[in-house]
Amino acid sequence: MAKQGSGRKNPEIELFIKAGFDGENIGNCPFCQRLFMVLWLKGVVFNVTTVDMKKYPHLTPRQPESYAAGSDLFAKFSAYIKNARKDANEKFEKALLKELKRLDNYLKEPLSDEIDANSSETILVSKRKYLDGNELTLADCNLLPKLHIIKVAAKKFRNFEIPVEMCALWRYLNNAYKRNEFSHTCPTNEEIERAYADIAKNLE
Structure with a gap:
């Protein structure tokens, strides 16, 4: 998910992507990688934050x-x-x-x-x-x-x-x-x- 700031000339864009098993490096997610590549190819200046999915509660139903x-x-x-x-x-x-x-x-x-x-x-x-x-x-x-x-x-x-x-x-x-x-x-x-x-x- 990309987050854009309110500045008009130099917007701040933050890309949140899935973290790997170590909770820090880039994880296995083709959707995240696609966004990462597109922003980079377009020459957009952005920050990347990896998100450790293991720290979030599971929302999958048991039944x-x-x-x-x-x-x-x-x-x-x-x-x-x-x-x-x-x-x-x-x-x-x-x-x-x-x-x-x-x-x-x-x-x-x-x-x-x-x-x-x-x-x-x-x-x-x-x-x-x-x-x-x-x-x-x-x-x-x-x-x-x-x-x-x-x-x-x-x-x-x-x-x-x-x-x-x-x-x-x-x-x-x-x-x-x-x-x-x-x-x-x-x-x-x-x-x-x-x-x-x-x-x-x-x-x-």
């Missing part, structure tokens, strides 16, 4: 299913919001509801690490905060921005709201909004509404 949760949700929403036929609206809405329900079911189902084989207590409903546990992962980073857009745009242009009975899904959303990493990176509702003003079709 492969967490990646797939809600994977078809945005496609169903897009079809729903772009549909202009009033007689077909119910069909597209049901398809969206089906995907939301599938996500709600996944969030309800306890993960393997929530089940204690030595305990006599049976856990029927998961209490985890996010898709893969109680910490945000890449799966959440992929799904939550789309889910936020769906919540805002569907309400604005179709007067559609995620059903309150989808308790696990609402628990997930509410927990996400409490995290600055999500809530402080969300666009405003107005930005989303403006973006979809030309995409959402009026029902006729």
Whole structure:
């Protein structure tokens, strides 16, 4: 990632690239190397900082299913919001509801690490905060921005709201909004509404 300063004549550019195994030298990353080469070939004056990736927490979900949760949700929403036929609206809405329900079911189902084989207590409903546990992962980073857009745009242009009975899904959303990493990176509702003003079709 290249970072450019505010100076007009002599901008300061900082290139952050993956560090090697020693945490200091250039690491194995063709994308970083490509940027490095392009800047050098263009004669750009820049500083290079290697980043030790081992010092950062891993964001990969433990459960492969967490990646797939809600994977078809945005496609169903897009079809729903772009549909202009009033007689077909119910069909597209049901398809969206089906995907939301599938996500709600996944969030309800306890993960393997929530089940204690030595305990006599049976856990029927998961209490985890996010898709893969109680910490945000890449799966959440992929799904939550789309889910936020769906919540805002569907309400604005179709007067559609995620059903309150989808308790696990609402628990997930509410927990996400409490995290600055999500809530402080969300666009405003107005930005989303403006973006979809030309995409959402009026029902006729």
